[in-house]
Amino acid sequence: MAVKRKASRVEKPRSHDIDAIINRGGKTSVESAVGDDEIRFTLRISAKMTAKIDKNRKNMIGNVSRNQWILEAIDKQLR
Numbered sequence: 001m002a003v004k005r006k007a008s009r010v011e012k013p014r015s016h017d018i019d020a021i022i023n024r025g026g027k028t029s030v031e032s033a034v035g036d037d038e039i040r041f042t043l044r045i046s047a048k049m050t051a052k053i054d055k056n057r058k059n060m061i062g063n064v065s066r067n068q069w070i071l072e073a074i075d076k077q078l079r
Contacts (some may be wrong), residue, residue, distance in 0.1 A: 043070075 045053075050066070057069040064072075
């Protein structure tokens with residue numbers, strides 16, 4: 001005979017816990033620097049442009065990540 005157990009209750013977060021998470025905040029792009037020569041930041045690209053990027057990179061030989069494709073496109077533009 002199987003013993004049925006009551007489902008454990010999930011505690012609601014207390015308001016001071018929520019406030020602590022909100023106030024903790026995130027890092028700026030300067031604070032997110034990785035090493036001396038690399039900086040991480042957020043780049044917003046439209047879904048339409050992302051689809052074009054994905055179509056282009058899938059036509060390339062090998063497996064090229066979206067990030068790598070964007071870096072190569074930026075490098076080509078800066079030359």
